[in-house]
Amino acid sequence: MEDTLTAYDDGPAVEMAIAVDLLRRALWAAPVLIAAFGAIWGLNGAISTAYAVGLVTLNFLVAAAMLAWTARISLTLMMASAMFGYLVRLGLIFVAVWLVRDAGWVELVPMCLAIVITHLGLLFWEMRYVSATLAFPGLKPATKGS
Amino acid sequence: MSVLPTLGTIAQAAQEGGLTAAELKNNNAATGAGLAYGLAAIGPGIGIGYLVGQSVQAMARQPESAGTVRTTMFLGIAFTEALALIGFVVFILLKFA
Numbered sequence: 001m002e003d004t005l006t007a008y009d010d011g012p013a014v015e016m017a018i019a020v021d022l023l024r025r026a027l028w029a030a031p032v033l034i035a036a037f038g039a040i041w042g043l044n045g046a047i048s049t050a051y052a053v054g055l056v057t058l059n060f061l062v063a064a065a066m067l068a069w070t071a072r073i074s075l076t077l078m079m080a081s082a083m084f085g086y087l088v089r090l091g092l093i094f095v096a097v098w099l100v101r102d103a104g105w106v107e108l109v110p111m112c113l114a115i116v117i118t119h120l121g122l123l124f125w126e127m128r129y130v131s132a133t134l135a136f137p138g139l140k141p142a143t144k145g146s
Numbered sequence: 147m148s149v150l151p152t153l154g155t156i157a158q159a160a161q162e163g164g165l166t167a168a169e170l171k172n173n174n175a176a177t178g179a180g181l182a183y184g185l186a187a188i189g190p191g192i193g194i195g196y197l198v199g200q201s202v203q204a205m206a207r208q209p210e211s212a213g214t215v216r217t218t219m220f221l222g223i224a225f226t227e228a229l230a231l232i233g234f235v236v237f238i239l240l241k242f243a
Contacts, residue, residue, distance in 0.1 A: 018220055112238055112239055116232055119224070
């Protein structure tokens with residue numbers, strides 16, 4: 001067993017691959033969610049939903065970048081970045097919502113709903129893909145030319 | 147059993163102190179919102195710490211499976227974080243909506 005303080009993982013940054021995959025799925029799902037919430041809460045609801053979707057995808061990208069970067073340095077540093085990154089990102093989401101809470105275009109209910117729905121929806125969508133490729137590696141989609 | 151009389155006593159004390167019903171409601175909403183956000187962040191904090199700790203141990207034991215472990219770890223972190231986000235949403239709705 002290696003020492004986790006000095007051990008590092010210089011393999012491919014799988015977190016970034018997942019986060020980019022989540023971003024790609026968000027680009028597909030966001031128009032549907034924005035249109036649905038826009039139909040209920042109007043233009044302000046649509047803008048607030050778009051803001052929430054952007055916030056969630058940015059949160060995924062920042063988390064992935066931090067983990068991928070620190071994993072190349074030390075596994076212990078990766079653990080620390082996961083813990084403190086969680087606190088920092090939660091604080092940043094709070095600040096991002098708090099700063100715009102009184103803006104004219106903000107509808108808090110669709111924004112909050114969109115945060116939870118987008119976060120969980122994208123994760124379940126991605127989990128289906130990941131669990132299928134882990135369980136049946138032969139079914140993994142091949143890239144062109146391979 | 148003693149909760150209702152206690153709340154009544156607080157309300158009476160608040161009225162004697164010059165607080166209106168609306169101010170009292172706002173105070174209670176702020177307290178509830180703070181508790182919702184704070185308590186909702188504790189569970190995921192413990193969960194993420196445990197999850198990442200076990201993942202790092204797994205990677206140290208079997209470096210060849212690090213890619214698989216990191217994949218499931220990242221998804222696990224994101225799922226655990228969803229609990230904190232739900233607490234955050236409750237906080238925002240109680241405090242600002």
